[in-house]
Amino acid sequence: MKLELRIAWLALLFALLLGSLMTRLWFVQIAEGPEFAQEAEGYQLRSETLRPSRGFIVDANGTLIAGTEPEPAVVIDRRFVPSDIEDDVVQELAGLLEVEPADIRDQFAAAGSGNRFELETSLTPEQVYFVLTNQDRFSSGVSIELVTRRTYPGGALMAHVLGYIGSVSPDDLEVDPGLDPNSKIGRVGVEGQYEDFLRGKPGREYFTTNDEGAIEERQVQIAAEQGNTVQLSMDADLQRVTEQALADGIAMSLRDLGGSKAERGAVVVMDTQTGEILAMVSVPTYDPTSFVTGISSDDFTDLQDRQAFNNLAIQGLYPPGSTFKGITYAFAVEEGFWPTRAHTDSPEGSLECTGVLEANSLDEGSQKVFTDPGHGIVDLHVALGASCNIYFWEVALAAWNQTKNTGDEDLLQDWATRLGLGETTGIDLPFEAAGQIPDRELFEQWAEDAPFRLDPSRIDPGPIWVGGDLMNVAIGQGEVTATPLQMAVAYSALANGGTVWSPAVVDRILDSEGRLIADVNPQVLNTIELSDEFKEIFNNDLFLTINAEYGTAARAFQSMDQRRQVGGKTGTATKRDTFDTAWFVGVAPVANPRYTVAVVVEEGGGGGRVAAPIARQIFQHLLGEDIDPVEAGF
Amino acid sequence: MTILSPTAAEGASRTRRAPDVILIVAMMALMLLGILMVYSASKEAQEALFGDDSRLMRRQIIFAVVGVVSFLAVSFINYRDWQHFSIALYVLTVLALVAVFFFPESRGTQRWIPLPSGFLLQPSEFAKVSMIMVMSATLAAAPEEGMRWRRVTIALVALAVPFLLVVRQPDLGTAMVFGFVSIVVLFAGGTTVRQLLILATAAAGGIWALFRFNILEEYQLDRLESFANLGSDALGADFNQLNSVTTIGSGQFFGTGLFQGALTERSFVPEQETDFIFTAVGEQLGFIGGSLVVVAFGVIIFRLLRIALTSGDRYGALLAIGVAGLLAFHVFINIGMTIGIAPVTGLPLPFMSAGGSSLVATSIALGLAHSVWLNRPLVPGGR
Secondary structure, three states, X not given: OOHHHHHHHHHHHHHHHHHHHHHHHHHHHHHOHHHHHHHHHHOOEEEEEEOOOOOOEEOOOOOEEEEEEEEEEEEXXXXXXXXXXXXXXXXHHHHHHOOOHHHHHHHHHHHOOOOEEEOOOOOOHHHHHHHHHOHHHOOOOEEEEEEEEEEOOOOOOOHHHHOOEEEOOHHHHHHOOOOOOOOEEEOOHHHHHOHHHHOOEOEEEEEEEOOOOOEEEEEEEEOOEOOOEEEEOOOHHHHHHHHHHHHHHHHHHHHHOOOOOOOEEEEEEEEOOOOEEEEEEEEOOOOHHHHOOOOOHHHHHHHHHOOXXXXXXXXXXXXXXXXXXXXXXXXXXXXXXXXXXXOOOOOOOOEEEOOEEEEOOOOOOOOEEEEOOOOEEEOHHHHHHHOOHHHHHHHHHHHHHHHOOOOOOOHHHHHHHHOOOOOOOOOOOOOOOOOEOOOHHHHHHHHHHOHHHOOHHHHOOOOOOOHHHHHHHHOOXXXXXXXXXXXXXXXXXXXXXXXXXXXXXXEEEEOOOOOEEEEOOOEEEEEOXXXXXXXXXXXXXXXXXXXXXOOOOHHHHOOOOOHHHOEEEEEEEOOOOOXXXXXXXXXXXXXXXXXXXXXXXXXXXXXXXXXXXXXHHHHHHHOOOOOOOOOOOO | OOOOOOOHHHHHHOOOOOOOHHHHHHHHHHHHHHHHHHHHHHHHHHHHHHOOOOHHHHHHHHHHHHHHHHHHHHHOOOOHHHHOOHHHHHHHHHXXXXXXXXXXXXXXXXXXXXXXXXXXXXXXXXXHHHHHHHHHXXXXXXXXXXXXXXXXXXXXXXXXXXXXXXXXXXXHHHHHHHHHHHHHHHHHHOOOHHHHHHHHHHHHHHHXXXXXXOOOOHHHHHHHHHHHOOOOOHHHHHHHHHHHHHHHHOOOOOOOOOOOOHHHHOOOOOOOOOOOHHHHHHHHHHHHHHHHHHHHHHHHHHHHHHHHHHOOOHHHHHHHHHHHHHHHHHHHHHHHHHOOOOOOOOXXXXXXXXXXXXXXXXXXXXXXXXXXXXXXXXXOOOO
16 A cells, blocks of 8 residues: 555545534534523533541541531622622621621632632521521521531640641642632641641532522532541550640749749650650640631730740750760760770779869860869769769760861761751651751851851851860750750660651551551661660660669659669750750660650759659650659759 | 645745645644633633632743744754654653652642643653654654564554553553554554554453453552543543533534633533633634634644655654644544543643643644655655
């Protein structure tokens, strides 16, 4: 067959295809056209979005944490509110619902002309009755309908982890034009992070209507699909105990410690071995329900001023104080830096702590003297349990003398970074803070970009970075900052043999019928090779903090029956012009830790006095004991 | 054949580089009408969503400009140069089709690559064009008479990879385009009727075996089923088509008038600015407008076949035929879907449906064929 002939056959095929289109078009538009036109005439068709029900959030045991329930709401269809009476309708509604007319007018404007939307107000039965029986005072565009609303059966329980929902904004529509402009969207927390799973899929309902807009016949309905269920790894009971413990601890600090400015604090409880978050608390808190029906701008401003929306467990940056010594401890053992005064280069090499340290080699020109309470004869074990600054300063000093101005100068900071400090852990919650681990590079960068952050003498005459700075890092002071979550991650890694977790609050996603859709597993951020020597001694030395008579948390844990199961480290971050910030990070059971608990009370006092008793209550619950009241540690 | 082939006198009287003005005018007329139709079909929704009724239209204008520029650029490149890059083009196509799987699903399929500017690139639209080029180059490398099985097999194996990737997305419409266009190019390229029949039998047998021996996993069946239904439930797809026929029918002979479509205003047919754009034409411009659109496509398709006849080599001829097949299939399936004689699949109407990938890819395809026209020999049939 010649090409010309083949083309002719194809021409015939294409002509047939197009010809059949023309024939059918003729049939539809000319032969049956008048009938279709008449049908179209009758179609005063109106379609409405069927809003999907938002997915549930449940805890590890399946307890409902965030659900939905049908609730009557005022639904306004602006197509049937004539514009000349719109203002009357607004005034009428404002009077009935006891809100500002401006609030309602804003909602009219936000919905856009010709749209349907629900008013963001909870209704009393009387108000529902009034609207239903006084239709003439409003217009056919105002009706009462059952809508599904987000409910949080636990009230403020887990508020910061849950986040909250808000109305879809023009910015949201810019990002995803497919959104229903009159719906709600998760803003922060799990509600925000897992929005795509929780939202569900809208349906549509088609009606034919008469001239007045009343529904005559339902044409077709495409059902909405409920959002997926998000199951947390967190435990509601543990969360409740943890929230209460932190609240009690803050109250105790204000009551018993003169000068305490305790107002804010946070706790993280995580599974030491798996990286799952079991409880997470931040104070002050808020009630996510208040966002469902709308929150007044005064209340919102007040909460914002008190930083109530910040999840301090992942966003609060504090100098970790002596809790950092766990990291310095690992650095000393694994890299082999020992105080020059210690009689052997080993954890057992002891020195006499008189409370005074004279240092000559800090690059700061003159000799410098550091003071701290004296602890007598200390080796590494005692130094951790008693939180001896002199010992850890001498570790830093030894490292400084051997590594300054070499490639190994940042070895201690490297350990901190590898353990998850100075960068976000990547937890499945938005807005996590990174914190910082200072080194020469950072200070030089500040000298360049932000000299006001440094003492002027560092820039002129200099030097910018000195041995004292490394000593500061070794005890978690100065410019070191970390979140409670980061410290929980670091201690979990030290106690579990070296696995640094990127934790997760969500365990899995289920569809609305309970079938598994996705497993959310914490990811391994980093694996650190820890020596057998370290693994043998570290958890035991955490034990000393609680169980040795000189232990900094001994008093706080005195009343706990199973205190010999618990290890930990206290921290007291001091900063000029502020009250001390209390820290405690601990693990249990020490032999094979399952739980890591990190506690911070901002400007609450000493770690042993304020943070340790809070942690003690949480460990009592975790190990199945009755809880003793929070009392000051010592 | 005299109807289609230019006479010797005609061929000689024109300068060699004269563009095919009729083809270009028809293409630009469809683009312009598309812009108007996109506006009429999207203004209500865009106003409600963004307070800006011409937002989607402005994007469509940008796409049309990019389309015309691409058409001209490709026109001025000698089509024969592409032949040497067939393998590179093929690899690029496969990579782009694999790339979509690294981006999140949207409406149950993975078809798009998000670009930094906020636009979504749909590689499968461009794959349609590059597969025409690859198949044409493969078949043109063999003599016209007596096409060997070996050559046919190479062409089909080359087709299989992108075909399966598209099925995986899943995108039945594009897979069907690959199928139709490859049959057209194989036929024009010289396969015997017997070979085509054997291939058809084998394909039918393969499909039968897939179902008979449960080779497909359940989720694959679900996906196949869902693409037969436009990715939503059967009720929804059916409903779209019924409404679409009603809307077009109500336009009658003269239509309800530009921007006067009562049902279009109410978004009676979902997707009316993309896959169902022809409903906006049918309602507002009636049989006159609708049939003119079909005629305009017909003009383009027959100009393409004319280009194939005048081409200096088989590669050029197969390119033009492939592009003609591409357009014919799209037009038939898309318009046929809106008037109820073709299944509902997500194939856009070339030059008119809102969206950049299809418009630009089709413009490039037409530019390729036009390059064949610009580089034709002075004496028709002189090879």
